[in-house]
Amino acid sequence: MRRLVIAPLVVAAFAPVLVGVACADTTPPPPTTTPSPVPFTVLVTDTDTQGRVFTDPNGQVLYRYAGDNVAVGTFGCVAACLKTHPPLLTTPGTPLRMPPGVAGTLSATLRPDGVGDQVTLNGAPLYTFTGDQPGDTNGVAPDWHAAQALPAPPSPAPPTR
Template sequence: MRHHARAFIAVAGAVFVATAATAYTDGNSHAPSAAATSSSSSTVSAKSGSLGKILVNGKGQTLYLFQADKTSKSTCNGSCAKTWPPYTVSGKPTAKNGVQSGKLSTSTRSDGSKQVTYNGHPLYTFSGDKKAGQTNGQGLKVFGAKWYVVGTNGKQITKTTSTSTPSVGGY
């Protein structure tokens, strides 16, 4: 019986390692972090919605700032970066549709990837936004500070929508 238990544990461990390794890479050699949302288009544009004109990435995903980031250097790593994937690019980000190119830049993360910043704020997507344009992370306080969508002026938008926000369990 012990032999079967050891074999089971070995197989389960191998499956876990394989799953973790797959989750760790996103298929882009330039982006070592699975948490990072890397885009080859590297576009930041504006989209109008219930919160006003907000920033979105090239896939239409809402971009957020983290109030704990006091400089252009991100403080969101580890489990934080899994819930709030940093928006990273391999080249220079491009401003479109009402986004001010002078406010757009990058900052180097601890893993060496380039995170897009706007008006000095590192930008993130939210794992709870399942479709383009969703703002489920708006106003959530997790990982020690609040998260807000970013307006085209480069400032946080603090108003909330009438829809309910999902809970982020355990944070």
Template sequence: MNRTRPVVVSAVALVAVATLSACGEMADGAQGPQHGEPGHKMLAVATINGVGAVVTDADGKTLYRFDKDLSQPPTSNCDGECATAWPPMLAGVATPMLKGIQDTQVGTTTRKDGSKQITLNGWPLYGFSGDKAAGELNGQGANGTWFAVAPDGSKITAGGKAGGSGY
């Protein structure tokens, strides 16, 4: 009788159960809040026509970086009215979920008000109040200082606009 086949089948079954168990733990929020729950933060990569791969939040809205910020050390220079137009992506209660982003590139910086802001390759991340839906890029190139963020943290210059709401 060949005993190799039952051993192989058992090993495959064990791997499948372990994989499903690991997914179940993450889906149950063992690593933090589930998608859409308070405190959930996500960085994902989406493709926008004419621009390419951009970093988005959990709602699919484009994230931006500000040329007046610093990446070394990570420093935000957008406060007050600037932060109203360009809301900082604040760190949640758990490590952000990542889709297409390397975890070694993600960090935080402490803002002047003491809150923690998520960074990508050292650059603080922001939304734009003029983007109302996923895939919009209304802040791109605003005042020559606001740019959508590529998955490696670099700025995307394609699709820029003249003027815009910037600081």
């Protein structure tokens, strides 16, 4: 009979500890969030010879190549050409953003040569030139053009009453 009395007392003495353990085990972990990628933004600079042009985040002037035709899936700048005109690449899924007040659309296209996702401006792939320092336009040639930064059209005025 004594055992029956002691057993409930022992359980009662450890009940708060057992309840605390049970509560700790049932508390859900805090939700984990994946940080959203930082948007990739091209910049704009004024040059002496080409006017207002786009640059990469490091200030390197961006170029378009006349030999590219993304609409039909061909890139004219491949292999050795990429050594002097590296493509402006982005990571898949990174949001692309134009600077404020500038017209155009940034997107990315997967190069068929496997180099990566190349940033495009209004569908034209963008490149830098290895012979440039930030702000230089030494890469301009008959088939290479600095990517011009045109002002965005003014927003329509709100209707008046």
